[in-house]
Amino acid sequence: MTLLLPQSDWREIVDAFSRSQAIIQFKPDGTILEANENFLRTFGYSLDEIKGLHHRMFVDPDYAKSSDYERLWIALAKGEFQSAEFARIAKGGKEVWIQATYNPVISRSGTVRKIVKIATDITEKKRKALEAQGQIDAINRSQAVIQFDLDGTILDANPNFLKSLGYELSEVKGKHHSLFLDPEDRNKPEYKAFWRKLGEGAYQSGEFRRRHKDGRDIWILASYNPILDAAGHPFKVVKFATDVTSEKLRNAEYEGQIAAISRSQAMISFTREGIILDANENFLRTTGYSAAEVVGKHHRMFVSPDYAQSKEYASFWKELGDGKHTSAIYQRYGKSGDPIWLQATYNPIFDASGRLIKITKFATDVTQNMKSRQTAIAAAEETLGTVEQTVASAREITGSAQDVSRGMDEAQRAVDDMQTRSEAAGRSTETLRNAAASMDDVVQLISKVADQINLLSLNATIEAARAGEAGRGFAVVANEVKDLASQTSQATTRIFAEIEEMQTVAGAVDEALKAIQSSITEVQELVQGTSTAAEQQCAATDEISSKLMLASENVASVCSNLDNWVVGMENRRKSERTRVHQHAEIRFGDNEYLQCSVRDISETGARLHLTNAGNVPSQFTLHFNDGKAERSCRLVRRDGDNIGIEFVKNVLALSA
Numbered sequence: 001m002t003l004l005l006p007q008s009d010w011r012e013i014v015d016a017f018s019r020s021q022a023i024i025q026f027k028p029d030g031t032i033l034e035a036n037e038n039f040l041r042t043f044g045y046s047l048d049e050i051k052g053l054h055h056r057m058f059v060d061p062d063y064a065k066s067s068d069y070e071r072l073w074i075a076l077a078k079g080e081f082q083s084a085e086f087a088r089i090a091k092g093g094k095e096v097w098i099q100a101t102y103n104p105v106i107s108r109s110g111t112v113r114k115i116v117k118i119a120t121d122i123t124e125k126k127r128k129a130l131e132a133q134g135q136i137d138a139i140n141r142s143q144a145v146i147q148f149d150l151d152g153t154i155l156d157a158n159p160n161f162l163k164s165l166g167y168e169l170s171e172v173k174g175k176h177h178s179l180f181l182d183p184e185d186r187n188k189p190e191y192k193a194f195w196r197k198l199g200e201g202a203y204q205s206g207e208f209r210r211r212h213k214d215g216r217d218i219w220i221l222a223s224y225n226p227i228l229d230a231a232g233h234p235f236k237v238v239k240f241a242t243d244v245t246s247e248k249l250r251n252a253e254y255e256g257q258i259a260a261i262s263r264s265q266a267m268i269s270f271t272r273e274g275i276i277l278d279a280n281e282n283f284l285r286t287t288g289y290s291a292a293e294v295v296g297k298h299h300r301m302f303v304s305p306d307y308a309q310s311k312e313y314a315s316f317w318k319e320l321g322d323g324k325h326t327s328a329i330y331q332r333y334g335k336s337g338d339p340i341w342l343q344a345t346y347n348p349i350f351d352a353s354g355r356l357i358k359i360t361k362f363a364t365d366v367t368q369n370m371k372s373r374q375t376a377i378a379a380a381e382e383t384l385g386t387v388e389q390t391v392a393s394a395r396e397i398t399g400s401a402q403d404v405s406r407g408m409d410e411a412q413r414a415v416d417d418m419q420t421r422s423e424a425a426g427r428s429t430e431t432l433r434n435a436a437a438s439m440d441d442v443v444q445l446i447s448k449v450a451d452q453i454n455l456l457s458l459n460a461t462i463e464a465a466r467a468g469e470a471g472r473g474f475a476v477v478a479n480e481v482k483d484l485a486s487q488t489s490q491a492t493t494r495i496f497a498e499i500e501e502m503q504t505v506a507g508a509v510d511e512a513l514k515a516i517q518s519s520i521t522e523v524q525e526l527v528q529g530t531s532t533a534a535e536q537q538c539a540a541t542d543e544i545s546s547k548l549m550l551a552s553e554n555v556a557s558v559c560s561n562l563d564n565w566v567v568g569m570e571n572r573r574k575s576e577r578t579r580v581h582q583h584a585e586i587r588f589g590d591n592e593y594l595q596c597s598v599r600d601i602s603e604t605g606a607r608l609h610l611t612n613a614g615n616v617p618s619q620f621t622l623h624f625n626d627g628k629a630e631r632s633c634r635l636v637r638r639d640g641d642n643i644g645i646e647f648v649k650n651v652l653a654l655s656a
Contacts, residue, residue: 044091097126166213288335
């Protein structure tokens, strides 16, 4: 049916089109005849630049040479109408998309006089459409997508969705969404309300449990998106989903583990600055606080005031704020002010971008355990002190035994000298006896000679008497000889008596020397026995001393191992400690002092034991009783009868 209008009406219609549309006219072979301002503005040309040129100037060179392009103009030359979206090339190579119709103008004779192209620039719309399509394609590549009618009937599903649920498209298309639910969930009021809201255009999203074709549960993170028509009415629902089954199971495992930890351990969370965010019942029960008393407060409420103001404490929170994990046994204080011991880990928690969001502490109350350990340490240290005193006593005994041994050696030498002198005296006595015996023989000889002289004098007297007067002088001589012989006889008698007495004395001396030699022999044997016993005692005492030293080292090792359980991360010493047991004095104020014993020591500090540790001030001087230089000290930890100190100046000669 041909619409007949007056010529003026047709012109008005053409003018109206020309004002709103881009219009260009071609010969049937594609040569440009005319173009309006809208077309020229859209493509960036003037009329002089395009008039008389071929349409191919607006298309890609490859397309201009193609058979498709050739068929387009053949069809138009035959009078066949063409309408579509076309990609064209504007001046400067710019791509332009147009929604256009190629309209053959036919003469009364039925031949095509020219081609009129009426176009609309849809470049921006096309760009947005392509962008949207690109996004949809990207979503289809990465996500599970399914489309429903408003009542839940499945219209379409992409391969990702079908793969996640284990179906083919033919198995789900036309079926209801309830196919993916457990039978007991399909008739629940919540499920019906879910689809009613979607039908009303309400968006739905969340994690949903769905049923795989093989019956197992899967979890999806999904959004149900009602699609609206031009009038704003929903006409279908598109669901975008991601299979999060693995993440859900992993998170469920993590949550289960955290829940289990929360049931069995004390938990508390802090900001990176140490402000308390929350705490579970175990932690609150351990410290004696309520949640309202701790949330919003700083962690320092659980530590001693001195430690809270220390550089170590500031460094502790700085390292946590830097994301460093710490783990140790820590001394803290509950609401009552009593010390509690926690075996704990401080765990920095990061978000997906690696930003620290909080610090969570997991702790176990080991107060009773630590008290038992500290009791064991005290007992071991007392044992160590006893053993060290015993070692000192053993050393004194060894010294005494060595003195005895040296005395016995000197006595042995003295007795040996006495034995030598006694033997010499015996030999002298024997010589004296022999000399007396020789003298006896001489005296006997003299006695015999005297007797002979006496006999001769007697015979001479007799012969003188016979001679009468003539022998008177001879008689006088004989008489004198007789007197001399008599005197000699008397003298020899006395000599005999003296020699006999000398022999008696020599015999007595000999017997006495023999008795002395016997006594000296007994003394020698006694001295040798005593010396041997002293040497054996020295050896035994040395062995005892060595074993006591080994026992002392073992007890010190036990003390050190036990003490290592008591040292928290904040209080861990900066250098290796040496176990000692030395007496010292804490001096402060106006000549005030407290007796203490140093139990272990390092280059930077020490641990002291004393019965009145509560009276120790925060600053004092430590005086060593063995003559070491005094040290200025700062109190860093107080625990029962033990205190931890830090030397103000880190110069200390370790005790051996």
